[in-house]
Amino acid sequence: MAGYLGNGQQNGSRQALNAYFAHGEQEEMVDLNGYRSPRNVNNSFDFSFQDGPASPAPASPKPVAPYRPGLQQKRYSPPDYSTGSGWLTTQTPRSSRGPDSFSDSPYDSRAASPTMYSQDVQQSHQSLAPLVKESASPGFAKDWVQSGSIARLNDRDDAEIWKGWKRWIFFFTPFLTFGNTAIYLLYLALRIYCIISAQNKAHTNFAGAWVFVAIEIAVMIPSLMHNCWTMMALKKRGRPRLRLTGNDCPTVDVFVTCCGEEDEVVLDTVRGALDQDYPTDRFRVIVLDDGKSSSLEAAVNQMTVNAPNLYYMAREKIPGKPHHFKAGNLNYGLEQVTLLPAGAGQFMAALDADMIPEQDWLRAVLPHLLVDPKMALACPPQLFYNAPASDPLAQSLDFFVHVIEPIKDALGVAWCTGSGYVVRREALEEIGNFPLGSLAEDVATSTLMLGKGWKTAYVHEPLQFGTVPEDYGGHLKQRTRWAIGTVDTAFKLKFCLWGDSVRLMSFAQRFSGFLYATLSLYTLLLTASLFAIPIILLWQKQLVAYANDDQLHWLIWACFATTLMNRLCEFALFIPAGYHTGQRGSRYQLWMSPYIALCIVRSFILPKWLGGQTQAFKPTGSLGSALNERDPQTRRNLFVRLRVILFNYMGLFHFAFVYVTLIAVVISSYRCFAISSGFKDTIICLITHAFWPPVTFLFIVTSLWTPVSYAIDPPSMPPREDLLTRDPKTGVAHPTNKSKKIAFGGQAAWFELEYTLATVVTVLVFVYSFFF
Structure with missing residues (x-):
């Protein structure tokens, strides 16, 4: 060579x-x-x-x-x-x-x-110079550009994908992201201060609150890195x-x-x-x-x-x-x-x-x-x-x-x-x-x-x-x-931080390589953090600690500001893809994290003699035949679909997690009604235990339920040929305009209702905080 x-x-x-x-x-x-x-x-x-x-x-x-x-x-x-x-x-x-x-x-x-x-490179590019008709934009202007045969149809390549008011809102994404990050850091700082104050006053250790805030910080790190990357969207993209x-x-x-x-x-x-x-x-x-x-x-x-x-x-x-x-x-x-x-x-x-x-x-x-x-x-x-x-x-x-x-x-x-x-x-x-x-x-x-x-x-x-x-x-x-x-x-590539293979990379290129690899590895911590809420609730510990009512007021207000700012930031950031698409992605990260974490452990942590093997996810057991779950004519029955997805495809973990979490929420809530002496004490107990805004457990359990709900009620799709428009003479086929778009279905409506209810609970808790 x-x-x-x-x-x-x-x-x-x-x-x-x-x-x-x-x-x-x-x-x-x-x-x-x-x-x-x-x-x-x-x-x-x-x-x-x-x-x-x-x-x-x-x-x-x-x-x-x-x-x-x-x-x-x-x-x-x-x-x-x-x-x-x-x-x-x-x-x-x-x-x-x-x-x-x-x-x-x-x-x-x-x-x-x-x-x-x-x-x-230089010689071949000189031979291509006559192909260029004009400068595509100032960023593409070159001194060798001559008349030729490249046409510039629009200043932006995505002009027909999204435009109008959506671009104006997306313009504010970096500023909203910066504000969201700053408010969340202040919220976490206030949480830590209140836990310390509560411990000094009660002369006891609020272990549950420390675990909860530690998980929030751990989950915040990849989000913070991603927010830093998102803020770079301030640099306008001008590809024509x-x-x-x-x-x-x-x-x-x-x-x-x-x-x-x-x-x-x-x-x-x-x-x-x-x-x-x-x-x-x-x-x-x-x-x-x-x-x-x-x-x-x-x-x-x-x-x-x-x-x-x-x-x-x-x-x-x-x-x-x-x-x-x-x-x-x-x-x-x-x-x-x-x-x-x-x-x-x-x-x-x-x-x-x-x-x-x-x-x-x-x-x-x-x-x-x-x-x-x-x-x-x-x-x-x-x-x-x-x-x-x-x-x-x-x-x-x-x-x-x-x-x-x-x-x-x-x-x-x-x-x-x-x-x-x-x-x-x-x-x-x-x-x-x-x-x-x-x-x-x-x-x-x-x-x-x-x-x-x-x-x-x-x-x-x-x-x-x-x-x-x-x-x-x-x-x-x-x-x-x-x-x-x-x-x-x-x-x-050493996470794109050093080495001859990445020697000529810019800071943004190195940061991108480091960020997205780290986010994949972070599924290990995300998977571990899923257990925090049910364990703390079954432990009969409160998620939030505070020394007095004033501190509780400030915590609720900070949580309210963080939640609403996060909703605004998500709405602006998701605009190019669609709001519901972004929400699907957030749920996907949760329910897929156990699968990815398991494969990463097998591939990069476990030795071969303990089952380590670099491979994609493989089902356990033997599958008798394909489920054909999206074909209403040939799909296997409900019992077979549940058996295969729960046992062969590890869906049993998701099933068990959801029910353990719901049981923990019920036990914690029952305890609040049992030990509280009045309406105010009961509501505060519920808020500081399972129902702390924005009711995180609800988002987690609905996300982790995805494999089970998919097994019970899989989507139906028509034959592939029905999604295409085929030229009868040439046989050339292209997707229909309808098939190129994802339809809004019942599941999207359900998740939007759940997300809206969590936001409403946050607002109601904020309003109620002014009355105690």
């Missing part, structure tokens, strides 16, 4: 990269001590960093005839490793390639893994809405990664990718099938009759040898496209198997890479068309893609969303292609690029729509895999 780095980079970077991409992985998803060398993509060869002279710079390609995909042989055959022949060992020099080549364009086509030279026009476009290899999905789901994505409003001689669609489905291969090969720029590839997987999942599949594709007669495109794009792109996807994303020579990657949000009404499991990701990612983009730290992204090949080459040994290769890839001084962009437009997991187990597996991958990446 000496050829990966230019002469000026080899000596200083080889040792660091060798240490970073550590070898020695013995089992998939178990040994994640370091990213593997990404050159072992086909399980038949493995290169490591070696000393030696850098490869000489390749000569500039000679002008040749235009690329015509239709002239190429369409049957893809994997190389024969046993004979030492095949594409991997007989790569044709670019200068000698025939007419089937990208080289007719002004874009210097590069292989996935050639020698990386520092001048490549751009479109690449005309036919003089860069060449792109579009990878559709799949592994065992239904053929029709994959084919719909392939049809959408082929239906791009983009010159067909400038892009290819390559289906990377890690499941090696013969039926999918046959269907794709049949489509190539009318789509000469479509290819099917399936890598060989040697039993017992790690294949590195999606990252390995992508790296395999990067390697193989260099061996096609046309060579590799200058840009690479990727789509998940179920993500149907809109027709202007490539023309919308590519301009953001063309206007900035250091822009490595641009990605749109992942949106979904099969999320059920109320989205009971919070599967939509709307809060992340509509609130968090735009803030990250404004600060120059946009994450790769995993699908729909377009990436510059030079940037991939500099980090050694997609890092292996990670369950979150998208986050790792964008983080490594930022660490090398590249930029990433988030294009806030609805450009792709996919499907969420349709069963409870699939959802758990997906989300716990994301959490483990994020934490694992953070460990390898």
Whole structure:
């Protein structure tokens, strides 16, 4: 791999990269001590960093005839490793390639893994300069911008998603967040002062109050860090809405990664990718099938009759040898496209198997890479068309893609969303292609690029729509895999605080990497804190201690101010995604925390001999068949759904927690009625025990009840085909406008009622405080 780095980079970077991409992985998803060398993509060869002279710079390609995909042989055959022949060992020099080549364009086509030279970026970007029509905005103005074919449709890429009065309210989010944080800190300080005063007066220890305030402080820490990040939204985001026009476009290899999905789901994505409003001689669609489905291969090969720029590839997987999942599949594709007669495109794009792109996807994303020579990657949000009404499991990701990612983009730290992204090949080459040994290769890839001084962009437009997991187990597996991958990446990158891999990161980029990894780890403490309220109440201790009525008045007033300020802050912050979406996300953090905490403990704390294993959540026992809980015709009966979710999917923990908490509330309340001598004493006892505003136990138990309520009354969804509009001639399908939006259902109404009642209780307690 000496050829990966230019002469000026080899000596200083080889040792660091060798240490970073550590070898020695013995089992998939178990040994994640370091990213593997990404050159072992086909399980038949493995290169490591070696000393030696850098490869000489390749000569500039000679002008040749235009690329015509239709002239190429369409049957893809994997190389024969046993004979030492095949594409991997007989790569044709670019200068000698025939007419089937990208080289007719002004874009210097590069292989996935050639020698990386520092001048490549500048040279390739100079060749792209004629594509730019005008400066997109002052922030994108460059001295090399010339007339060409990039149109600027709007000053903001998200102008059609949310606008008007919502933008004015969102403008106040940083100020509301600052005020909310300040008031909450004052409230906690007052709580501690009152506990100390009460102990000095009563000459006793209020252990329950100390435990309660300690839990409040512990839970406050991640919220405080997140608030600090949210306050950075004060920096306005000015990414415009751009479109690449005309036919003089860069060449792109579009990878559709799949592994065992239904053929029709994959084919719909392939049809959408082929239906791009983009010159067909400038892009290819390559289906990377890690499941090696013969039926999918046959269907794709049949489509190539009318789509000469479509290819099917399936890598060989040697039993017992790690294949590195999606990252390995992508790296395999990067390697193989260099061996096609046309060579590799200058840009690479990727789509998940179920993500149907809109027709202007490539023309919308590519301009953001063309206007900035250091822009490595641009990605749109992942949106979904099969999320059920109320989205009971919070599967939509709307809060992340509509609130968090735009803030990250404004600060120059946009994450790769995993699908729909377009990436510059030079940037991939500099980090050694997609890092292996990670369950979150998208986050790792964008983080490594930022660490090398590249930029990433988030294009806030609805450009792709996919499907969420349709069963409870699939959802758990997906989300716990994301959490483990994020934490694992953070460990390898030293939480983005130091190291050669993050050397060129800005403060905001380092803070972002540290924050979101820490928030995932914080599920351990959040899970432990859930037990605080029921334990204290069963312990017959009060949650709030005070020395006199004046202190109680101040505590209630401070709690009232904190609660209402928090409601205002939530409303303003959630606006881009929708208020109910934000509330779903808050509940999701609570009920998912035991699953994520369990997987983190198994992955990073427990040794192997005690059951430690780096993997996503796996159900216990054996499932006889799928629950099909969202299909009203084939779903299993209530008893089976409850048995599977409660026992196989650990829902019994949630069930037990809810009932223990409710029993604790009942016992504590009964005790208040039994020992209190009058109405005032009874009300104060209830307030300072279970019903301290904003009635936290109510929010916790309704959130933890989610798995049980889902098992009892799962949402019903129509067949996937009913959510699509399909062209009868071409077969191209896109989601209907209705399916792109999450309907307001009964569960959302119930939770809103519960949240409103908690706020009303807070207001009533505040008013009553003036009468005692």
